Amino acid sequence: GDSVTQMEGPVTLSEEAFLTINCTYTATGYPSLFWYVQYPGEGLQLLLKATKADDKGSNKGFEATYRKETTSFHLEKGSVQVSDSAVYFCALSDLFRGAQKLVFGQGTRLTINP
Amino acid sequence: GAVVSQHPSWVICKSGTSVKIECRSLDFQATTMFWYRQFPKQSLMLMATSNEGSKATYEQGVEKDKFLINHASLTLSTLTVTSAHPEDSSFYICSAREGEGPYEQYFGPGTRLTVT
Secondary structure (H helix, E strand, O other), X not given: XXXXXXXXXXXXXXXXXXEEEOEEEEOOOOOEEEEEEEOOOOOOEEEEEEOOOOOEEEEOOEEEEOEOOOOEOOEEEOOOOHHHOEEEEEEEEXXXXXXXXXXXXXXXXXEEEO | OOOEEEEOOEEEEOOOOOEEEEEEEOOOXXXXXXXXXXXXXXXXXXXXXXXXXXXXXEOOOOOOOOEEEEEEEOOEEEEEEOOOOHHHOXXXXXXXXXXXXXXXXXXXXXXXXXXX
């Protein structure tokens, strides 16, 4: 079945460092891809999405490009801030028996030190 | 943006008892709600999908008689864990969908259940 694999955390960086969180997927169909972020004590929030190959999703300085040839959707940010500390989930949505469902990766905890 | 709340945020119960978790969409009507379970350091696993006024659709391997889901209104869904056991201890997260398409799911903050 469909699955999503993220780089294992936790990831700890200094403020203003460059961030990459790797995400690869396997899917039987042509999925849409997402990054969700979960701040402490809050629910998951959609960070960005891409619905077809070569699409780039971007939000709050984060970017990810849908790479069909490598089945990847890596999250990047050029200069992280302390406020970016959170858990990040890569996810895909695909049709399962006629219903759209989300499949999540295991999450990557990111801590940014000042 | 759309807000989804869960209550309680943390519950401890004794083995053999039942516990109910509520999921509410506060400022929109949720035609569909989803219940997920998350184990430590693992991803969210979809348990069931519920549509208002109809029976929930459970994922393979999820016991429908143990995890009772009710979606009685467009703003409220409940998950009842019946005859809870320590292995049911987990983090339960709901989400609600306002329109079509999975990217319109809005997530609650989760409920941590500990069964002693």
